[in-house]
Amino acid sequence: MADRSNARLNEEIESKIRQWDGTIFGASLKNMYENGTSYEGICKYADIDYEDYEEE
Known part of the structure; x- marks a missing residue:
């Protein structure tokens, strides 16, 4: 599982x-993010x- 600890980037x-x-595009982006x-x-x-x- 990918590290998802960057709160600012997660929000973006x-x-x-x-x-x-x-x-x-949205479905692909969501799939990438969730997988x-x-x-x-x-x-x-x-x-x-x-x-x-x-x-940093």
Whole structure:
């Protein structure tokens, strides 16, 4: 299971899932998020700048 400890990034991803609900993009993003795709992979797919959310 992928690490989902980055609360800020989780909120951004969940927001995009809600925003795109009912679309193929939204369904794909939700599937990636729920099935353990890495943050990096999700961010690349959803056009989120992962570096803005990286925890130090």
